Amino acid sequence: MAIRRLFTRSLVRSAALVAAALLLVVGLAACGDDDTADAPDAKAITVSDQWVKAADSGMTAAFGTISNSSDRDIRIVSAHTDTARTTEMHEVVDNGSGGTTMRQKDGGFVVPANGSMDLTPGTEHFMLMELSKPITTGQDVAFTIRFEDGSTMEFTALARDFDGNQENYEPGHEGMDE
Known part of the structure:
Protein backbone atom coordinates (compact mmCIF):
# COMPACT_ATOMS: atom_id res chain seq x y z
CA MET A 1 0.00 0.00 0.00
CA THR A 36 7.99 40.90 -34.36
CA ALA A 37 11.06 42.28 -32.60
CA ASP A 38 13.08 39.17 -33.42
CA ALA A 39 11.55 38.49 -36.85
CA PRO A 40 13.73 39.17 -39.90
CA ASP A 41 13.20 42.64 -41.34
CA ALA A 42 12.19 41.12 -44.69
CA LYS A 43 9.10 39.53 -43.09
CA ALA A 44 7.66 42.96 -42.21
CA ILE A 45 8.17 44.59 -45.63
CA THR A 46 5.92 44.62 -48.69
CA VAL A 47 6.54 46.32 -52.02
CA SER A 48 3.59 47.54 -54.08
CA ASP A 49 2.93 49.58 -57.23
CA GLN A 50 6.50 48.86 -58.32
CA TRP A 51 7.72 49.78 -61.79
CA VAL A 52 10.94 50.53 -63.65
CA LYS A 53 11.49 53.07 -66.41
CA ALA A 54 12.14 51.34 -69.75
CA ALA A 55 15.57 52.18 -71.21
CA ASP A 56 17.74 50.95 -74.07
CA SER A 57 21.08 51.46 -72.29
CA GLY A 58 22.90 53.51 -69.70
CA MET A 59 20.81 54.19 -66.61
CA THR A 60 17.24 53.96 -65.42
CA ALA A 61 15.35 53.91 -62.13
CA ALA A 62 12.83 51.79 -60.21
CA PHE A 63 9.94 53.11 -58.13
CA GLY A 64 7.13 51.87 -55.89
CA THR A 65 5.80 51.92 -52.34
CA ILE A 66 7.64 50.08 -49.56
CA SER A 67 5.52 49.35 -46.48
CA ASN A 68 6.64 48.25 -43.00
CA SER A 69 4.14 46.36 -40.79
CA SER A 70 6.45 46.17 -37.75
CA ASP A 71 6.73 48.40 -34.70
CA ARG A 72 10.32 49.37 -35.55
CA ASP A 73 12.04 51.32 -38.33
CA ILE A 74 13.63 49.07 -40.94
CA ARG A 75 16.69 50.06 -42.98
CA ILE A 76 17.26 48.89 -46.57
CA VAL A 77 21.02 48.84 -47.09
CA SER A 78 21.30 47.65 -50.70
CA ALA A 79 19.45 46.62 -53.82
CA HIS A 80 20.45 44.40 -56.73
CA THR A 81 19.16 43.46 -60.16
CA ASP A 82 20.91 41.37 -62.80
CA THR A 83 19.85 43.88 -65.47
CA ALA A 84 22.38 46.48 -64.23
CA ARG A 85 26.03 46.38 -63.25
CA THR A 86 25.28 48.62 -60.25
CA THR A 87 22.10 49.37 -58.34
CA GLU A 88 22.15 52.24 -55.87
CA MET A 89 19.66 53.93 -53.58
CA HIS A 90 19.31 57.59 -54.57
CA GLU A 91 17.75 60.74 -53.20
CA VAL A 92 17.04 64.11 -54.80
CA VAL A 93 18.21 67.15 -52.82
CA ASP A 94 18.41 70.93 -53.18
CA ASN A 95 21.59 71.87 -55.05
CA GLY A 96 21.88 75.28 -53.38
CA SER A 97 21.14 77.29 -56.53
CA GLY A 98 17.40 76.83 -56.87
CA GLY A 99 17.50 73.41 -58.49
CA THR A 100 17.88 69.83 -57.40
CA THR A 101 20.50 67.17 -57.82
CA MET A 102 20.45 63.40 -57.42
CA ARG A 103 22.97 61.56 -55.25
CA GLN A 104 23.48 58.23 -53.53
CA LYS A 105 21.55 58.05 -50.24
CA ASP A 106 24.01 57.65 -47.36
CA GLY A 107 22.95 54.82 -45.05
CA GLY A 108 20.23 53.50 -47.34
CA PHE A 109 16.46 53.93 -47.00
CA VAL A 110 14.65 53.84 -43.67
CA VAL A 111 11.07 52.57 -43.83
CA PRO A 112 9.26 53.95 -40.76
CA ALA A 113 7.61 51.69 -38.19
CA ASN A 114 4.00 50.90 -39.19
CA GLY A 115 4.47 53.19 -42.17
CA SER A 116 5.64 53.36 -45.74
CA MET A 117 7.89 55.27 -48.09
CA ASP A 118 7.19 56.15 -51.68
CA LEU A 119 9.91 55.82 -54.29
CA THR A 120 8.79 58.23 -57.03
CA PRO A 121 10.41 60.11 -59.90
CA GLY A 122 12.08 63.21 -58.52
CA THR A 123 12.48 61.73 -55.01
CA GLU A 124 14.06 58.59 -53.57
CA HIS A 125 14.42 55.63 -55.95
CA PHE A 126 16.57 52.64 -56.90
CA MET A 127 19.04 53.74 -59.62
CA LEU A 128 20.10 51.09 -62.14
CA MET A 129 23.46 52.01 -63.69
CA GLU A 130 25.28 50.47 -66.64
CA LEU A 131 22.41 48.35 -67.90
CA SER A 132 23.55 44.92 -69.06
CA LYS A 133 20.73 44.77 -71.63
CA PRO A 134 17.79 46.93 -72.69
CA ILE A 135 14.77 47.08 -70.40
CA THR A 136 11.70 47.07 -72.64
CA THR A 137 8.13 48.12 -71.92
CA GLY A 138 6.16 45.22 -70.44
CA GLN A 139 9.25 43.37 -69.18
CA ASP A 140 9.41 42.15 -65.57
CA VAL A 141 12.65 43.15 -63.84
CA ALA A 142 13.66 41.11 -60.76
CA PHE A 143 15.16 42.87 -57.72
CA THR A 144 16.60 41.74 -54.40
CA ILE A 145 16.79 44.15 -51.50
CA ARG A 146 18.94 43.56 -48.40
CA PHE A 147 18.10 44.84 -44.96
CA GLU A 148 20.35 45.95 -42.11
CA ASP A 149 19.76 42.65 -40.28
CA GLY A 150 21.06 40.69 -43.32
CA SER A 151 17.67 39.36 -44.45
CA THR A 152 16.62 39.81 -48.08
CA MET A 153 13.46 39.89 -50.13
CA GLU A 154 12.74 39.70 -53.84
CA PHE A 155 10.20 41.50 -55.98
CA THR A 156 9.63 42.20 -59.66
CA ALA A 157 8.86 45.55 -61.26
CA LEU A 158 7.08 45.99 -64.56
CA ALA A 159 8.93 48.15 -67.10
CA ARG A 160 6.99 51.03 -68.60
CA ASP A 161 7.60 54.12 -70.71
CA PHE A 162 8.13 57.35 -68.80
CA ASP A 163 9.41 60.64 -70.24
CA GLY A 164 9.36 62.73 -67.06
CA ASN A 165 12.06 63.77 -64.63
CA GLN A 166 15.23 64.46 -66.53
CA GLU A 167 17.47 64.33 -63.48
CA ASN A 168 20.63 66.29 -62.64
CA TYR A 169 23.39 64.28 -61.01
CA GLU A 170 25.83 65.16 -58.25
CA PRO A 171 29.14 66.15 -59.91
CA GLY A 172 31.84 63.51 -60.00
CA HIS A 173 29.50 60.59 -59.34
CA GLU A 174 30.98 57.77 -61.40
CA GLY A 175 28.79 56.66 -64.30
CA MET A 176 26.35 59.52 -63.92
CA ASP A 177 28.05 62.20 -66.02
CA GLU A 178 26.23 61.12 -69.19
Whole structure:
Protein backbone atom coordinates (compact mmCIF):
# COMPACT_ATOMS: atom_id res chain seq x y z
CA MET A 1 0.00 0.00 0.00
CA ALA A 2 2.81 2.44 0.87
CA ILE A 3 4.52 1.67 -2.43
CA ARG A 4 1.27 2.31 -4.32
CA ARG A 5 0.83 5.70 -2.57
CA LEU A 6 4.43 6.65 -3.32
CA PHE A 7 4.01 5.61 -6.95
CA THR A 8 0.73 7.57 -7.28
CA ARG A 9 2.27 10.67 -5.69
CA SER A 10 5.26 10.48 -8.04
CA LEU A 11 2.98 10.01 -11.01
CA VAL A 12 0.82 13.02 -10.02
CA ARG A 13 3.91 15.19 -9.50
CA SER A 14 5.35 14.13 -12.85
CA ALA A 15 2.07 14.85 -14.61
CA ALA A 16 1.87 18.28 -12.94
CA LEU A 17 5.44 19.11 -14.01
CA VAL A 18 4.76 18.00 -17.58
CA ALA A 19 1.55 20.09 -17.68
CA ALA A 20 3.35 23.16 -16.30
CA ALA A 21 6.16 22.76 -18.82
CA LEU A 22 3.65 22.38 -21.65
CA LEU A 23 1.79 25.53 -20.59
CA LEU A 24 5.07 27.44 -20.44
CA VAL A 25 6.07 26.31 -23.94
CA VAL A 26 2.63 27.11 -25.38
CA GLY A 27 2.63 30.51 -23.65
CA LEU A 28 6.09 31.38 -24.98
CA ALA A 29 5.13 30.29 -28.49
CA ALA A 30 1.98 32.42 -28.39
CA CYS A 31 3.98 35.44 -27.26
CA GLY A 32 6.43 34.87 -30.10
CA ASP A 33 3.65 35.02 -32.70
CA ASP A 34 2.76 38.59 -31.74
CA ASP A 35 6.29 39.83 -31.13
CA THR A 36 7.99 40.90 -34.36
CA ALA A 37 11.06 42.28 -32.60
CA ASP A 38 13.08 39.17 -33.42
CA ALA A 39 11.55 38.49 -36.85
CA PRO A 40 13.73 39.17 -39.90
CA ASP A 41 13.20 42.64 -41.34
CA ALA A 42 12.19 41.12 -44.69
CA LYS A 43 9.10 39.53 -43.09
CA ALA A 44 7.66 42.96 -42.21
CA ILE A 45 8.17 44.59 -45.63
CA THR A 46 5.92 44.62 -48.69
CA VAL A 47 6.54 46.32 -52.02
CA SER A 48 3.59 47.54 -54.08
CA ASP A 49 2.93 49.58 -57.23
CA GLN A 50 6.50 48.86 -58.32
CA TRP A 51 7.72 49.78 -61.79
CA VAL A 52 10.94 50.53 -63.65
CA LYS A 53 11.49 53.07 -66.41
CA ALA A 54 12.14 51.34 -69.75
CA ALA A 55 15.57 52.18 -71.21
CA ASP A 56 17.74 50.95 -74.07
CA SER A 57 21.08 51.46 -72.29
CA GLY A 58 22.90 53.51 -69.70
CA MET A 59 20.81 54.19 -66.61
CA THR A 60 17.24 53.96 -65.42
CA ALA A 61 15.35 53.91 -62.13
CA ALA A 62 12.83 51.79 -60.21
CA PHE A 63 9.94 53.11 -58.13
CA GLY A 64 7.13 51.87 -55.89
CA THR A 65 5.80 51.92 -52.34
CA ILE A 66 7.64 50.08 -49.56
CA SER A 67 5.52 49.35 -46.48
CA ASN A 68 6.64 48.25 -43.00
CA SER A 69 4.14 46.36 -40.79
CA SER A 70 6.45 46.17 -37.75
CA ASP A 71 6.73 48.40 -34.70
CA ARG A 72 10.32 49.37 -35.55
CA ASP A 73 12.04 51.32 -38.33
CA ILE A 74 13.63 49.07 -40.94
CA ARG A 75 16.69 50.06 -42.98
CA ILE A 76 17.26 48.89 -46.57
CA VAL A 77 21.02 48.84 -47.09
CA SER A 78 21.30 47.65 -50.70
CA ALA A 79 19.45 46.62 -53.82
CA HIS A 80 20.45 44.40 -56.73
CA THR A 81 19.16 43.46 -60.16
CA ASP A 82 20.91 41.37 -62.80
CA THR A 83 19.85 43.88 -65.47
CA ALA A 84 22.38 46.48 -64.23
CA ARG A 85 26.03 46.38 -63.25
CA THR A 86 25.28 48.62 -60.25
CA THR A 87 22.10 49.37 -58.34
CA GLU A 88 22.15 52.24 -55.87
CA MET A 89 19.66 53.93 -53.58
CA HIS A 90 19.31 57.59 -54.57
CA GLU A 91 17.75 60.74 -53.20
CA VAL A 92 17.04 64.11 -54.80
CA VAL A 93 18.21 67.15 -52.82
CA ASP A 94 18.41 70.93 -53.18
CA ASN A 95 21.59 71.87 -55.05
CA GLY A 96 21.88 75.28 -53.38
CA SER A 97 21.14 77.29 -56.53
CA GLY A 98 17.40 76.83 -56.87
CA GLY A 99 17.50 73.41 -58.49
CA THR A 100 17.88 69.83 -57.40
CA THR A 101 20.50 67.17 -57.82
CA MET A 102 20.45 63.40 -57.42
CA ARG A 103 22.97 61.56 -55.25
CA GLN A 104 23.48 58.23 -53.53
CA LYS A 105 21.55 58.05 -50.24
CA ASP A 106 24.01 57.65 -47.36
CA GLY A 107 22.95 54.82 -45.05
CA GLY A 108 20.23 53.50 -47.34
CA PHE A 109 16.46 53.93 -47.00
CA VAL A 110 14.65 53.84 -43.67
CA VAL A 111 11.07 52.57 -43.83
CA PRO A 112 9.26 53.95 -40.76
CA ALA A 113 7.61 51.69 -38.19
CA ASN A 114 4.00 50.90 -39.19
CA GLY A 115 4.47 53.19 -42.17
CA SER A 116 5.64 53.36 -45.74
CA MET A 117 7.89 55.27 -48.09
CA ASP A 118 7.19 56.15 -51.68
CA LEU A 119 9.91 55.82 -54.29
CA THR A 120 8.79 58.23 -57.03
CA PRO A 121 10.41 60.11 -59.90
CA GLY A 122 12.08 63.21 -58.52
CA THR A 123 12.48 61.73 -55.01
CA GLU A 124 14.06 58.59 -53.57
CA HIS A 125 14.42 55.63 -55.95
CA PHE A 126 16.57 52.64 -56.90
CA MET A 127 19.04 53.74 -59.62
CA LEU A 128 20.10 51.09 -62.14
CA MET A 129 23.46 52.01 -63.69
CA GLU A 130 25.28 50.47 -66.64
CA LEU A 131 22.41 48.35 -67.90
CA SER A 132 23.55 44.92 -69.06
CA LYS A 133 20.73 44.77 -71.63
CA PRO A 134 17.79 46.93 -72.69
CA ILE A 135 14.77 47.08 -70.40
CA THR A 136 11.70 47.07 -72.64
CA THR A 137 8.13 48.12 -71.92
CA GLY A 138 6.16 45.22 -70.44
CA GLN A 139 9.25 43.37 -69.18
CA ASP A 140 9.41 42.15 -65.57
CA VAL A 141 12.65 43.15 -63.84
CA ALA A 142 13.66 41.11 -60.76
CA PHE A 143 15.16 42.87 -57.72
CA THR A 144 16.60 41.74 -54.40
CA ILE A 145 16.79 44.15 -51.50
CA ARG A 146 18.94 43.56 -48.40
CA PHE A 147 18.10 44.84 -44.96
CA GLU A 148 20.35 45.95 -42.11
CA ASP A 149 19.76 42.65 -40.28
CA GLY A 150 21.06 40.69 -43.32
CA SER A 151 17.67 39.36 -44.45
CA THR A 152 16.62 39.81 -48.08
CA MET A 153 13.46 39.89 -50.13
CA GLU A 154 12.74 39.70 -53.84
CA PHE A 155 10.20 41.50 -55.98
CA THR A 156 9.63 42.20 -59.66
CA ALA A 157 8.86 45.55 -61.26
CA LEU A 158 7.08 45.99 -64.56
CA ALA A 159 8.93 48.15 -67.10
CA ARG A 160 6.99 51.03 -68.60
CA ASP A 161 7.60 54.12 -70.71
CA PHE A 162 8.13 57.35 -68.80
CA ASP A 163 9.41 60.64 -70.24
CA GLY A 164 9.36 62.73 -67.06
CA ASN A 165 12.06 63.77 -64.63
CA GLN A 166 15.23 64.46 -66.53
CA GLU A 167 17.47 64.33 -63.48
CA ASN A 168 20.63 66.29 -62.64
CA TYR A 169 23.39 64.28 -61.01
CA GLU A 170 25.83 65.16 -58.25
CA PRO A 171 29.14 66.15 -59.91
CA GLY A 172 31.84 63.51 -60.00
CA HIS A 173 29.50 60.59 -59.34
CA GLU A 174 30.98 57.77 -61.40
CA GLY A 175 28.79 56.66 -64.30
CA MET A 176 26.35 59.52 -63.92
CA ASP A 177 28.05 62.20 -66.02
CA GLU A 178 26.23 61.12 -69.19
